[in-house]
Amino acid sequence: MSENETRRFLKLLFTSNEAKLGLVIVLVFLATALLVAIAGKSILPYNPIQQNVGPVLAAPSLQHLFGTDNLGRDVFSRIVFATPNALIVSVTVIASAFVVGIFLGCVAGFWSGILDEILMRTTDVIFAVPALILAMSIAVILGPGLINMMYALMIIWWPPYARLARGEALRVSQRNFIEVAKTSGIKTLTILRRHIIPNILSPLLAYATLDIGTVVVVYAGLSYLGLSVQPPTPDWGGMVSSYQDYLVSAPWLPLFPAAIIAAVVIGFSLLGNGLRDAIESRNIS
Amino acid sequence: MKEGSILTENVLTVENLSIDYESNRGPVHALDSVSIGIQPRSLTAIVGESGCGKTSLGLGVIGLLPMPPVKNITGKVWYKKVNLLDLDKEEIRRYRGTEIAMIFQEPITSLNPVYKVGQQIEEAIAIRDSRATHKNTDANDRRSEIIESLNRVRIPDAENVANRYPFELSGGMRQRIMIAMALAQKPSLLIADEPTTALDVTTQAQVLKLMRNLMNEVNTSILLITHDLAVASQVADKVAVMYGGQIVEEAEVNELFSAPSHPYTQGLLACIPTGSKAKARLKPIQGNVLDLKQTVNYCKFAPRCPHVMDKCWESKPDLRTVEGEHKAACYLNE
Amino acid sequence: MNFITFILRRLGLAIFVLLGVTLITFTLSHLVSNNPLVAWLGRAASNPQLAALYIQKYHLDSPLYVQFGYYVSGLLHGDLGFSVFKGEPVREALMQTLPFTLQIAFFAILLTLGIGIPLGVLSARYNHTAIDYGITGFYLAGIASPYFLLALFLLVILTYTLHLLPSGGALSPGVPPPIPITNFQLIDSLIEGRWSTFLDGLVHLVMPSLALALGIFGYITRVLRASILDVLHANYIRTARAKGVDENTLFFKHALRNASIPVVTLASIVVTWLVTGTLFVEAIFAYPGVGQYAVQALSNLDYPSLMAITLAFAVIIVLSNLAADILYAVVDPEIRLQ
Numbered sequence A: 001m002s003e004n005e006t007r008r009f010l011k012l013l014f015t016s017n018e019a020k021l022g023l024v025i026v027l028v029f030l031a032t033a034l035l036v037a038i039a040g041k042s043i044l045p046y047n048p049i050q051q052n053v054g055p056v057l058a059a060p061s062l063q064h065l066f067g068t069d070n071l072g073r074d075v076f077s078r079i080v081f082a083t084p085n086a087l088i089v090s091v092t093v094i095a096s097a098f099v100v101g102i103f104l105g106c107v108a109g110f111w112s113g114i115l116d117e118i119l120m121r122t123t124d125v126i127f128a129v130p131a132l133i134l135a136m137s138i139a140v141i142l143g144p145g146l147i148n149m150m151y152a153l154m155i156i157w158w159p160p161y162a163r164l165a166r167g168e169a170l171r172v173s174q175r176n177f178i179e180v181a182k183t184s185g186i187k188t189l190t191i192l193r194r195h196i197i198p199n200i201l202s203p204l205l206a207y208a209t210l211d212i213g214t215v216v217v218v219y220a221g222l223s224y225l226g227l228s229v230q231p232p233t234p235d236w237g238g239m240v241s242s243y244q245d246y247l248v249s250a251p252w253l254p255l256f257p258a259a260i261i262a263a264v265v266i267g268f269s270l271l272g273n274g275l276r277d278a279i280e281s282r283n284i285s
Numbered sequence B: 001m002k003e004g005s006i007l008t009e010n011v012l013t014v015e016n017l018s019i020d021y022e023s024n025r026g027p028v029h030a031l032d033s034v035s036i037g038i039q040p041r042s043l044t045a046i047v048g049e050s051g052c053g054k055t056s057l058g059l060g061v062i063g064l065l066p067m068p069p070v071k072n073i074t075g076k077v078w079y080k081k082v083n084l085l086d087l088d089k090e091e092i093r094r095y096r097g098t099e100i101a102m103i104f105q106e107p108i109t110s111l112n113p114v115y116k117v118g119q120q121i122e123e124a125i126a127i128r129d130s131r132a133t134h135k136n137t138d139a140n141d142r143r144s145e146i147i148e149s150l151n152r153v154r155i156p157d158a159e160n161v162a163n164r165y166p167f168e169l170s171g172g173m174r175q176r177i178m179i180a181m182a183l184a185q186k187p188s189l190l191i192a193d194e195p196t197t198a199l200d201v202t203t204q205a206q207v208l209k210l211m212r213n214l215m216n217e218v219n220t221s222i223l224l225i226t227h228d229l230a231v232a233s234q235v236a237d238k239v240a241v242m243y244g245g246q247i248v249e250e251a252e253v254n255e256l257f258s259a260p261s262h263p264y265t266q267g268l269l270a271c272i273p274t275g276s277k278a279k280a281r282l283k284p285i286q287g288n289v290l291d292l293k294q295t296v297n298y299c300k301f302a303p304r305c306p307h308v309m310d311k312c313w314e315s316k317p318d319l320r321t322v323e324g325e326h327k328a329a330c331y332l333n334e
Numbered sequence C: 001m002n003f004i005t006f007i008l009r010r011l012g013l014a015i016f017v018l019l020g021v022t023l024i025t026f027t028l029s030h031l032v033s034n035n036p037l038v039a040w041l042g043r044a045a046s047n048p049q050l051a052a053l054y055i056q057k058y059h060l061d062s063p064l065y066v067q068f069g070y071y072v073s074g075l076l077h078g079d080l081g082f083s084v085f086k087g088e089p090v091r092e093a094l095m096q097t098l099p100f101t102l103q104i105a106f107f108a109i110l111l112t113l114g115i116g117i118p119l120g121v122l123s124a125r126y127n128h129t130a131i132d133y134g135i136t137g138f139y140l141a142g143i144a145s146p147y148f149l150l151a152l153f154l155l156v157i158l159t160y161t162l163h164l165l166p167s168g169g170a171l172s173p174g175v176p177p178p179i180p181i182t183n184f185q186l187i188d189s190l191i192e193g194r195w196s197t198f199l200d201g202l203v204h205l206v207m208p209s210l211a212l213a214l215g216i217f218g219y220i221t222r223v224l225r226a227s228i229l230d231v232l233h234a235n236y237i238r239t240a241r242a243k244g245v246d247e248n249t250l251f252f253k254h255a256l257r258n259a260s261i262p263v264v265t266l267a268s269i270v271v272t273w274l275v276t277g278t279l280f281v282e283a284i285f286a287y288p289g290v291g292q293y294a295v296q297a298l299s300n301l302d303y304p305s306l307m308a309i310t311l312a313f314a315v316i317i318v319l320s321n322l323a324a325d326i327l328y329a330v331v332d333p334e335i336r337l338q
Helices: A003-013 A017-043 A075-081 A083-111 A113-127 A131-142 A146-157 A159-173 A176-183 A188-224 A236-246 A252-284 B003-009 B054-061 B089-093 B117-131 B139-152 B158-162 B171-184 B201-218 B229-235 B253-258 B263-271 B310-314 C003-032 C036-046 C048-057 C064-076 C090-125 C130-144 C147-161 C185-191 C195-232 C235-242 C247-259 C267-284 C290-299 C303-331 C333-337
Strands: B012-023 B026-038 B043-047 B070-079 B100-103 B189-193 B221-226 B238-243 B246-252 B320-323 B326-328
Touching: A017 A075, A017 A083, A017 A252, A075 A083, A075 A236, A075 A252, A083 A113, A083 A146, A083 A159, A083 A188, A113 A159, A113 C003, A131 A146, A131 A188, A131 C003, A131 C267, A131 C290, A131 C303, A146 A159, A146 A188, A159 A188, A188 A236, A188 A252, A188 C147, A188 C267, A236 A252, A236 C147, A252 C130, A252 C147, B012 B054, B026 B043, B026 B054, B026 B070, B026 B246, B043 B054, B043 B201, B043 B229, B054 B070, B054 B100, B054 B189, B054 B221, B100 B171, B100 C235, B117 B139, B117 B158, B117 B171, B139 B158, B139 B171, B139 B201, B171 B189, B171 B201, B201 B221, B201 B229, B221 B229, B229 B238, B229 B253, B238 B253, B238 B263, B246 B253, B246 B263, C003 C036, C003 C064, C003 C303, C003 C333, C036 C048, C036 C303, C090 C130, C090 C185, C090 C195, C090 C267, C090 C290, C090 C303, C130 C195, C147 C195, C147 C267, C185 C195, C195 C247, C195 C267, C235 C247, C267 C290, C267 C303, C290 C303, C303 C333
Parallel strands: B043 B221, B043 B238, B100 B189, B189 B221
Antiparallel strands: B012 B026, B012 B070, B238 B246, B246 B326, B320 B326
16 A cells, blocks of 8 residues: 555544544553563562452452452452453464465465365354354363463364455456466466455455454353363453352452453454444545 | 416426535535426426536425535425425425426336335325325226336336336336336326436437327326437427526527527537538537536636627626527527 | 255255264364264263163274264264263253253344344434444443353342342242243243243243343344445435335335345354353353253263254254345345346
8 A cells, every 4th residue: 555545544544433442442452461471470569369469359449459359369460460361362363364264265266166165165164163162162172271272263263264365366366357467477376466465455354353352252251161271370251250159249350350351342343343444435435 | 487377387387496515615506596497298308417406406396305415495496386395394295206206317226126016116006095085096906007007108018027026127127117106196297317328228219209108198297307418309398408507598499409599508519429420520518517616706608618708707697588488598699 | 046946055055064063073072082982972981881882883993984974873863972960861961951042042032133123223213323322332332242241240230239130040949840841941831821930931031131132232233224324325215205105114114124134144143142152141040051051061071962062053053044044035035036
């Protein structure tokens, strides 16, 4: 994109208030995750694993922003400490799905024929089982743990990307100038690189941004089921399930982590919508 | 204007109609004090290029102008002794279809895709019935009336077509169905906004001829809006040429084509490829399309007029009689 | 290609897909351990009588592809393995739990449509006003919520604060369950005339269904709103207006009918969410459906149950996609008659 186009695109993206709000949330999330990943426990007000840093089951206060849990641990520190998990998992899963999806989609869309059929049928089968259920089944084999959950999700996450990429590749392949390029002897790889992939990137990027929220939700679900990091290491989903019993006596315990998950998802949702609208109006104008 | 006699003769009388649109760069004057009368059992063609205001005129008569962009409407539109512009939304709705009907340019998208053609015509008939003083049709009557209306527009195999969905039919057929649907409501006036523009030339001729014949059959006047003078020449009784939101010339069709009195009309006629001379060159009208945002005190055509005089820049010429019913807004004729 | 052919093709595809899923579950369960008995019996694999029985029935000493054949035929005959922690064949456990989940799903769909459609219409009608933004905020919060947040949230408000609804279970303690005829508690209690059981059952369904519906209705609202606004600018609406049609008829008969078509394509997303969500919602509300069964199977590492449940969910999704395709053809004549 030229400089002017980029400027206009960014302006479009951030005209809507929703997109701006989304961006703010996403930036806070990213910043927190990076800070914790780099600086570790030192930047947190309290040690997330240490018990009895405050009274047990204390309500939110100035000393303990999100209160304390049944073992006297500071909930705020635990939540912040668990932030990188969501980021690592979602970024890795989406990135791998993106790459795998583009590759398979281009192959299927460009060469068509039986390769395309295989891709379509395979994705059909994977689509028939909900992501969480399939990931769960794979997780049972791999065993619990953050990395294992990441692998499980990576295995099943690529189909929508492959389909999107295939659709775009198909559409672009059928345009006349591709015929011209092929007959004038340009190498297939070059055609792919120069003509097809740039066209695929935009819609896929918009989808990916919206999709990050979905990964976060599914991962939170897996974590809730106890399949991710094991206690005492905090993780958002896991915290919700372990604090669930305190819903009556200390509702902030399960509700805060759950709400944080929702907030992150909303942030990516708004940002993704803004991105998609900006891309679409760029295509129209 | 002799109001009394014209009002009782004309089906529709438009009096000094002006319409302004709102845009982010100021108001756009789509129509500038337009006056015209439509006689009974006649086909009047309004001709002009895109943006001259002709569509606004059509929509404005039956209150179909979208009110957020449209800001001001002044003037009067007389129909059966009622000023349509005085009516509120519900009142004017009662005039739509059964008194004044309108058909539009794109038959492809102008019919509802999820209902059969027969059902859509039936809806038109039902509306007519609900407004009649005595309901005189039942289901069987309506069924046969649908077939009859399709036959009237020369659609073959009407029974079959009535059971089809719009996407199953051709563009020409769809436009005929639009005409059938409009006429089924027995309006006194049919406004047709570019009805043949989306059709191929052969179908175009057929539909135009059909409209002309129907006019006599069902006693409906037609106001035909088009950008194509050739179309007007085929079927019109009277032609009004519009430019810049104004009527610049108005005459009986033969008169207009044989003795055009406004330089714009003359320019338009010179543009028509006649194919008579082997090496004839097309003579376009020089200059650029008018900017309707400006309010000017001179003749709007002056910047492009090959016969422009000093007087033309000093004041706006009115629509004046040239001879008999032939009127033109040009100082050349005075 | 006419309608019948269309349906037959989709049916063929559905069967193919289900076969593919069985391949996945078969592969997965054999990845758990080298011993194929584990796939069928889980921890009961060490039981000598069961082991002998299954080795013989399913030819577990034969090569894998033969085993797969017997696996599929076993499935078609209803043998889904044995659940150790439940102490009964998986099929029995599923037949007990599936009706409960279907009850939740049914009401969840009703609520989803009942909330999603009116809000979609409202936000289209009052678009770009406070009402529109309010509705958007509301459904965004719903869509973004992880499966368990809505359930917990409802529990806190409706049960623990307002004391309106029970905290869980299918029936209140002390309310007699109906005699199982269809295995659907609601239907059975209706048939048997047990009104108190029926009403009590309904009351216990409210929160689980609502928790699911709140998380998914937003998609319907969003799509419907966009679709309505789109349709209102269509030429055929202008034609209808020119015919003299009144605004109400214009909206409900002409616009809405066309605007609903894209909503059908959401069926897949809705069913997927419902199916996944039941795991969490049933766990939180202690509702005895497949979701709760799945979570228990997970903590007990009961592979046969897990694989069977995965398969069951796939069947539900494939069937509902098929139904959605048929519905789409019904609603859009262009699809039907092409």
